[in-house]
Amino acid sequence: MNSQIIDTIKQYETIVIHRHVRPDPDAYGSQLGLKYLLQHNYPEKRILAAGEHDYTLDFMDFPDVVQDADFKGALVIVTDTANTERVDDQRYASGAKIIKIDHHPNDDAYGDILLVDTNASSASELVYELFTYGRDHENWTMPDSAARLLYAGIIGDTGRFLFPSTTQKTFAVAGELIKFNFDRNELHNGMYEMDRNLLHLQGYIYQNFVMEESGAAYVKITLDVLKEFEVTATETSLLVGSLGNVKGLKAWVIFIEEETEIRVRLRSKGPIINGLAKEFGGGGHPMASGATAYSWEEADRVIERLIEICAS
Incomplete structure (x- = not known):
């Protein structure tokens, strides 16, 4: 080839x-x-x-x-x-x-x-x-x-x-x-260097992520949060791996709200999650994928499916 x-x-x-x-x-x-x-x-x-x-x-x-x-x-x-x-x-x-x-x-x-x-x-x-x-x-x-x-x-x-x-x-x-x-x-x-405001948002992620018994975790970054920390949706790409060191965590999703859609960033330490990304119009690697949600109700469905995957 x-x-x-x-x-x-x-x-x-x-x-x-x-x-x-x-x-x-x-x-x-x-x-x-x-x-x-x-x-x-x-x-x-x-x-x-x-x-x-x-x-x-x-x-x-x-x-x-x-x-x-x-x-x-x-x-x-x-x-x-x-x-x-x-x-x-x-x-x-x-x-x-x-x-x-x-x-x-x-x-x-x-x-x-x-x-x-x-x-x-x-x-x-x-x-x-x-x-x-x-x-x-x-x-x-x-x-x-x-x-x-x-x-x-x-x-x-x-x-x-x-x-x-x-x-x-x-x-x-x-x-x-x-x-x-x-x-x-x-x-x-x-x-890998970050501005101070991005590090502050990373602290927000650590303080506000939710981890389920199945080992699935999630955090929602709304437009108001982005505005509070003066961070753009693009800049948050540096924070996707932040939860990777959490003990007992199997896979996680970080939601980043934009004006017309919500970015869905999925990462895993074991369970295959690119199939989940495809369910919501995205795709990627087995352990690192992305998708798009168009409402917080749809984002909640992503969470439900991630919990099911980690529990199986």
């Missing part, structure tokens, strides 16, 4: 790389890491990264401004995105050919060429595997900028190597990436 992807890349003068909406470090890491990797090895090609920028990821990099005309005859590569509804910038479909590179369950097998491996820790790990094939067969080399972004993507999606998705291969890839010239401390600070 890697050879087919590289052969396809060679055929196009313009390549537009996409990732999912509400990006996380792996979305940026795989997308922008791939962009710099291809720019480095094919300087004659035009490589663009599409999608709306998330200011919480300023420390990583920035996507490009992509025009409608850029898609004409272009190769489109979508990384870290399980289904078409979550592709950031739906113009992706107007390209000439689509390659999907992803590590989520392949429920939506879109694209002309698919590189999907659910055993990979991250899409960034898959991009590194593509690089190793290119290195061995096409004399590819990797710039420091790409190594930095791929490393950040792996760190982000493995929870600093704490999540079960971390494998021996993951450690080996990370070990290769840290050989490149970039400041790991600066990168880690950008990923």
Whole structure:
């Protein structure tokens, strides 16, 4: 599959790389890491990264401004995105050919060429595997900028190597990436340092979460709470793992209210919860998923189902 992807890349003068909406470090890491990797090895090609920028990821990099005309005859590569509804910038479909590179369950097998491996820790790990094939067969080399972004993507999606998705291969890839010239401390600070108001909201989560006998836990962050702590819904992404150290907890959900919907962020230490996310229009990994609720009554149904899952 890697050879087919590289052969396809060679055929196009313009390549537009996409990732999912509400990006996380792996979305940026795989997308922008791939962009710099291809720019480095094919300087004659035009490589663009599409999608709306998330200011919480300023420390990583920035996507490009992509025009409608850029898609004409272009190769489109979508990384870290399980289904078409979550592709950031739906113009992706107007390209000439689509390659999907992803590590989520392949429920939506879109694209002309698919590189999907659910055993990979991250899409960034898959991009590194593509690089190793290119290195061995096409004399590819990797710039420091790409190594930095791929490393950040792996760190982000493995929870600093704490999540079960971390494998021996993951450690080996990370070990290769840290050989490149970039400041790991600066990168880690950008990923995990928080402003004081966000830490105060984390304290609110610790004080107000509810844990059921089944081992399910939940907390509701309303618009009023966000306003009180002067935190945006986007910034709360840094707090999703906060309850992971609670003894006896099996799985948890954090609800973040927005103007027109409620974000549902699910995490687990054992029970499979991506099926629950799908029940409410979402999806994701077995231990880390997301969905959307459109009322607090619907959010309560998520809680009921999570309790059932943890009790079974």
